[in-house]
Amino acid sequence: MDILILGGSSFLGRAYVTDAVARGHRVTTFNRGVSGPDHEGVEAVHGDRNAPDDLARLVADRSWDAVVDTSGQQPYAVARTARLLRDRAGHYSFVSSVHAFAEWPAKAVDESAPTLDCPADTPPDQPPANALKAGCERAVTEHFGDRVSLLNCGLLIGPYENVGRLPWWLERIARGGRVVLPGDPGRAVQLIDARDFAAFGLGLLESGRTGRYVTTGPTGGTTVGGLLQACVDATGAEAELVPVDDDTLLAAGVQPWTELPLWTPDNPDWAGIWQADTSRARAAGLRTRPVEETVHDTWAWLRRRGPRTTPYTQGSTPLGIAAEKEEKVLAQAR
Numbered sequence: 001m002d003i004l005i006l007g008g009s010s011f012l013g014r015a016y017v018t019d020a021v022a023r024g025h026r027v028t029t030f031n032r033g034v035s036g037p038d039h040e041g042v043e044a045v046h047g048d049r050n051a052p053d054d055l056a057r058l059v060a061d062r063s064w065d066a067v068v069d070t071s072g073q074q075p076y077a078v079a080r081t082a083r084l085l086r087d088r089a090g091h092y093s094f095v096s097s098v099h100a101f102a103e104w105p106a107k108a109v110d111e112s113a114p115t116l117d118c119p120a121d122t123p124p125d126q127p128p129a130n131a132l133k134a135g136c137e138r139a140v141t142e143h144f145g146d147r148v149s150l151l152n153c154g155l156l157i158g159p160y161e162n163v164g165r166l167p168w169w170l171e172r173i174a175r176g177g178r179v180v181l182p183g184d185p186g187r188a189v190q191l192i193d194a195r196d197f198a199a200f201g202l203g204l205l206e207s208g209r210t211g212r213y214v215t216t217g218p219t220g221g222t223t224v225g226g227l228l229q230a231c232v233d234a235t236g237a238e239a240e241l242v243p244v245d246d247d248t249l250l251a252a253g254v255q256p257w258t259e260l261p262l263w264t265p266d267n268p269d270w271a272g273i274w275q276a277d278t279s280r281a282r283a284a285g286l287r288t289r290p291v292e293e294t295v296h297d298t299w300a301w302l303r304r305r306g307p308r309t310t311p312y313t314q315g316s317t318p319l320g321i322a323a324e325k326e327e328k329v330l331a332q333a334r
Contacts, residue, residue, distance in 0.1 A: 001205065002063070004028045004089065006049065006081065007070035009036035011162045012095065012153075015198035016068055017042060023202065030058050031071065035162075050077050050124070059084050066091040066205045075135030076124040082143035091210070092144040093201055096137050096152050098214065098276055099130035106268060108275035111152075111212045128315055149204050151197070154216020154276055155262070158194040158294050159301035164312025165261035168320050169228060170299050174235040178330050180321070181241040182249055182263035185225030189262060190217040190274045193294040200286045213281040219274070222291040224262070230295040244333045252329050258314055259321040 003020055007013030008029030017039045020027050027042040030049070038044035047054030049071065067089045072078040082092060101109040102116045118135030120142045126132055137150050157166040173179055197215055204213070222230075225241070232239050246265040256264050264270040278286060312319040321329075 001025045001065040002028070003205070004030065004062075004064040004067045004085075005070065006030050006067065006072065008042070008044075009033070009038065011158075011160045012156060012194045012197060013070040014039070014160055015158070015194040016070060016201065019195065019198050019202055023206075025202075028062065028064065036160075049081055050074075052080070055081060055084055059088050063088040065089070066093060068093045068095070068201060068205070069140070070095045072136045072140075073128075073132060074124060074126060075118060075120055075122040075132060075139045078136040079120050079139035079142065082140050086143045091147050091149070091205060091208075092140050093149045093151065093205060094137060094140045095201070096150050097130075097133045098152050098154055098216070100133040100137060100152060103272070104276070105264075105270050105273035108272040108277060109152075110214055110277035111280055146210060149201075149210050150212040151201055151204075151215045152212065152276075153197065154190050154192050154214075156194045156197060157191050157291075157298065159297050161194070161298065163314055164308075164319050166231075166295065166298055167302055167308075168261050168312050170231050170235060170295070170302060172320070173228065173231045173239045174237050174299075176238045178240045178242050179228070180249075180260060180326055180329055180333075181225060181228055181243045182254075182260045183224060183244075183246050184266060185223060185241075185243050187224050187266065188220040188274055189222060189224055189227060190219060190276060191222065191227070191291060191294075192217045193289055196286070196288045200281065200284075203285045207285070209284055213284060213286075214276050214278050215281050215286060216276050216278055217288050217291075218278060218282075219276070221288065227262070227291060227295070230292045231299075233292070234296045234299040242330055242333055244329055248332055249329065252325070252332065254321060254325070254329065258317050258319055259325075261319050 008017045021041045033046035101113045115134040116131035118131035120139040122135045
């Protein structure tokens with residue numbers, strides 16, 4: 001197949017490109033050329049999807065069997081891209097998010113769950129918001145109709161992760177000592193390796209499947225304790241995981257999700273966060289590797305990459321708890 005990948009140099013996009021090339025597809029990537037090197041064996045077109053001239057240069061004298069959009073964040077930009085591509089591509093696969101669902105994370109979701117209210121013609125340059133992914137979905141569907149697959153992504157981990165949730169934990173545990181194990185160690189979490197996500201997305205293209213798919217790890221695939229123990233095992237660190245309950249963490253002012261990545265208190269606001277129903281995707285071929293394998297491979301990549309010079313962030317929010325604050329929490333846990 002001739003496949004256009006919007007993105008293609010960072011984390012999930014990189015996973016798509018690597019797998020697509022390995023399968024023998026002819027791949028064109030379109031990105032700004034700043035997030036990482038171009039993959040060997042692709043036609044790399046550098047440009048900004050927000051720049052009309054760059055998009056026009058991309059589509060000139062080119063056509064594809066399918067488009068994979070791993071970089072769409074703003075409905076306005078996605079609509080413009082889809083409008084230009086609708087007569088030059090047979091299929092549009094859009095990487096959306098479970099954030100697009102109106103009732104998530106308070107409730108479990110599946111493909112029938114309502115999405116947030118955000119129109120396809122939302123004006124450009126909106127501040128980050130969960131509803132924007134829902135608007136992007138509408139923008140794609142408006143121009144490609146039933147030639148669309150929408151993949152509502154869960155939490156991605158794996159080598160080359162660019163947010164840094166799993167890398168932060170691996171690097172913290174590698175330093176050893178007493179480490180906060182947040183909340184209930186047995187609480188299930190849903191995680192998916194970016195390589196498994198990409199393999200599923202490409203499989204949909206190859207089989208011609210369309211529609212919406214909730215795409216994440218299996219319910220109960222691992223636990224908070226199991227994930228962090230896998231980090232201990234992978235790093236070989238002399239680290240002691242110290243369970244600290246939700247109430248103690250909240251009383252200490254620890255911010256869920258960011259100061260201790262992936263930690264969410266066991267309360268109604270977060271009740272459905274790790275309960276997404278992936279049965280439709282699994283019936284369509286989604287397969288996910290054990291979390292221990294992903295953790296091992298991510299640690300191997302981190303060792304090859306070397307120390308990071310800037311903090312991990314989610315948007316503008318730094319990830320990770322300060323050492324002094326962690327010590328105070330651990331002292332209270334005693």
